[in-house]
Amino acid sequence: MTLSEKYKDEIAEILSRYPVKRSALIPLLYLAQREPGYVTEAAMTEIAGLLKLTPPQVYETATFYTMLNLKKVGTHHIQVCKSLMCALVGSDTVIGWIKTKLGIAPGETTADGLFTLTAVECLAACGTAPMMQINDDYYERLTEEKVDKILADLRTAGTSPLKSGPYMWPESTR
Amino acid sequence: MPKHELVLLKNMMQPGYTGSLADYEKAGGYQALRNTLGKIAPTDVTTTVMKSGLRGRGGAGFPTGVKWGFLPKDYQGPRYLCCNADESEPGTFKDRQLMERDPHQVLEGIVLACYAINAESAYIYIRGEMVLGSKILERAIGEARAAGYIGKNILGTGITVDVWVHRGAGAYICGEETALLESLEGKRGLPRVKPPFPATHGLYNKPTVVNNVETLANLPHILSRGPEWFASIGSPPKSTGTRVFCVSGHVKRPGNYELPMGVTIRELVFEHAGGMRSDKPLKAFIPGGASAPFLTPDHLDVKLDFESVAAAGSMLGSGGVTVMEEGTSMVWAALRLMEFFYHESCGKCSPCREGSSWLVQTMRRIMARRGQMQDLETLTDLCKNIAGRTVCAFGDAEVSPIMSTLKHWRHEYVTLIHEAEAANLIRPESMGTRH
Numbered sequence: 299m300t301l302s303e304k305y306k307d308e309i310a311e312i313l314s315r316y317p318v319k320r321s322a323l324i325p326l327l328y329l330a331q332r333e334p335g336y337v338t339e340a341a342m343t344e345i346a347g348l349l350k351l352t353p354p355q356v357y358e359t360a361t362f363y364t365m366l367n368l369k370k371v372g373t374h375h376i377q378v379c380k381s382l383m384c385a386l387v388g389s390d391t392v393i394g395w396i397k398t399k400l401g402i403a404p405g406e407t408t409a410d411g412l413f414t415l416t417a418v419e420c421l422a423a424c425g426t427a428p429m430m431q432i433n434d435d436y437y438e439r440l441t442e443e444k445v446d447k448i449l450a451d452l453r454t455a456g457t458s459p460l461k462s463g464p465y466m467w468p469e470s471t472r
Numbered sequence: 473m474p475k476h477e478l479v480l481l482k483n484m485m486q487p488g489y490t491g492s493l494a495d496y497e498k499a500g501g502y503q504a505l506r507n508t509l510g511k512i513a514p515t516d517v518t519t520t521v522m523k524s525g526l527r528g529r530g531g532a533g534f535p536t537g538v539k540w541g542f543l544p545k546d547y548q549g550p551r552y553l554c555c556n557a558d559e560s561e562p563g564t565f566k567d568r569q570l571m572e573r574d575p576h577q578v579l580e581g582i583v584l585a586c587y588a589i590n591a592e593s594a595y596i597y598i599r600g601e602m603v604l605g606s607k608i609l610e611r612a613i614g615e616a617r618a619a620g621y622i623g624k625n626i627l628g629t630g631i632t633v634d635v636w637v638h639r640g641a642g643a644y645i646c647g648e649e650t651a652l653l654e655s656l657e658g659k660r661g662l663p664r665v666k667p668p669f670p671a672t673h674g675l676y677n678k679p680t681v682v683n684n685v686e687t688l689a690n691l692p693h694i695l696s697r698g699p700e701w702f703a704s705i706g707s708p709p710k711s712t713g714t715r716v717f718c719v720s721g722h723v724k725r726p727g728n729y730e731l732p733m734g735v736t737i738r739e740l741v742f743e744h745a746g747g748m749r750s751d752k753p754l755k756a757f758i759p760g761g762a763s764a765p766f767l768t769p770d771h772l773d774v775k776l777d778f779e780s781v782a783a784a785g786s787m788l789g790s791g792g793v794t795v796m797e798e799g800t801s802m803v804w805a806a807l808r809l810m811e812f813f814y815h816e817s818c819g820k821c822s823p824c825r826e827g828s829s830w831l832v833q834t835m836r837r838i839m840a841r842r843g844q845m846q847d848l849e850t851l852t853d854l855c856k857n858i859a860g861r862t863v864c865a866f867g868d869a870e871v872s873p874i875m876s877t878l879k880h881w882r883h884e885y886v887t888l889i890h891e892a893e894a895a896n897l898i899r900p901e902s903m904g905t906r907h
Binding site for chain 2: 315317318320321322323324325327328349358359362363364365366380381382383385386387419420421422423424425426427431434435436462463464465466467468470
């Protein structure tokens with residue numbers, strides 16, 4: 299099924315936001331990625347047609363942004379922040395835990411296709427470091443116990459209640 | 473009780489405050505919009521903001537009213553406002569809190585700014601990873617539209633402002649305002665050569681203002697309480713108002729602290745953030761995000777305002793304060809930040825694209841105890857050939873961790889190199905092939 303068949307109304311709504319069609323490119327690439335977890339070449343060609351662009355124009359944009367996956371990733375894409383602020387309070391240890399628990403190094407996917415581990419740069423949660431993002435959700439102030447619980451929740455329920463809500467830290471001024 | 477009055481974080485600190493439209497209105501929200509749109513001339517709004525002394529909270533600290541004033545007066549076509557919510561500067565996490573906890577405060581600021589610059593469309597460019605934030609903003613936009621604060625004919629004034637959320641997709645450089653515009657146009661986020669500036673040739677080549685989330689969130693307060701009130705807070709005349717300082721690293725209570733500009737780093741770290749996490753003393757800190765040069769305990773009494781931090785050899789930047797305790801390797805810390813910049817260099821300018829790679833490799837070599845004394849000259853030489861030689865400020869930013877740690881902690885580099893020499897691990901390679 300093509301994107302325009304599948305997401306007809308959503309595509310129309312996205313296009314209506316911008317006076318110039320090309321602005322809809324990243325939103326449409328996100329749409330293409332929503333279900334398969336990555337952007338296929340067929341989707342990029344279709345988007346090029348929708349936006350009156352050449353396929354290389356779509357490809358050059360898609361390859362610039364780290365959140366647009368051009369290859370398949372695991373069902374749960376674990377991205378652990380490794381930048382200085384997280385590293386100061388133990389992000390390397392967090393990566394070590396996950397490596398041991400899942401048996402994969404950064405850049406690898408588990409054999410069952412459930413988890414991909416990536417070490418990433420700053421995700422704007424330095425006050426609640428160490429932290430990681432899994433798909434759309436943030437998990438902060440990580441401890442080994444918490445990581446265990448999150449991984450178990452994801453295996454059994456596909457989601458975890460330990461994900462962050464609207465951010466505020468500290469929770470009171472004093 | 474806080475001894476300083478909260479402005480931006482005031483609502484969200486109230487027990488039970490959800491950030492809904494009803495909560496925001498109950499706290500006095502959208503009164504500034506009601507009292508401004510159609511009642512005060514747009515140029516007078518700009519004048520008020522100029523008088524308040526408000527400067528951009530994203531990093532550069534450019535006076536907001538002055539930026540608005542650069543838009544062509546006689547231009548008849550569309551103009552745009554872009555809210556820069558691409559919060560990506562390592563050490564910074566304030567905009568996330570402002571958007572997720574009190575989204576209407578940001579939206580009211582956006583509508584006020586649009587009114588002042590006569591723009592009918594605003595895009596909130598939010599970093600792609602903040603999926604929750606973008607959902608919260610979209611819900612808030614829906615509420616505000618239904619209540620008549622956003623959309624066509626706002627509160628019957630005949631004024632139109634439409635607001636959309638546009639998610640980025642994971643590129644630090646898109647926080648640079650012209651890269652943000654390129655990205656919003658669906659292209660690779662490569663900064664533009666300036667001039668022309670966005671004020672005349674911005675989004676779709678139309679007059680455009682790009683303002684940070686925190687900058688915009690200040691506007692309802694400035695218009696409600698007056699520019700004199702705002703200008704009386706902080707370190708007038710040049711650094712007025714509060715800042716939401718983001719404290720991270722080796723402190724007891726990291727997090728966001730809203731304080732008047734001009735507070736000392738000592739007060740921020742030791743009174744508000746609870747001091748050091750252990751008995752190890754403070755060794756180093758970064759006062760304004762990863763792009764700001766490192767400072768030492770000698771700088772603890774520096775006031776956190778634009779001029780004082782600059783005079784101390786760093787910059788206030790985004791307000792991200794990262795604290796490091798004794799025992800932290802400064803070479804390691806600089807390498808971590810250098811790896812960030814290497815990863816995030818957009819690749820447009822050769823000095824930055826190639827230089828960041830060389831800097832990382834040289835730093836890794838020193839850290840792995842395979843360095844030579846001449847590497848220190850190589851680092852300095854590379855840094856000098858990157859800074860000031862790129863299209864955007866990224867080039868200046870990426871050299872600051874290495875330049876500042878070389879300045880204050882050169883002996884740590886030397887020790888690592890001595891260890892390499894002692895272990896006799898240096899291979900007889902030529903400089904040309906060692907990279």
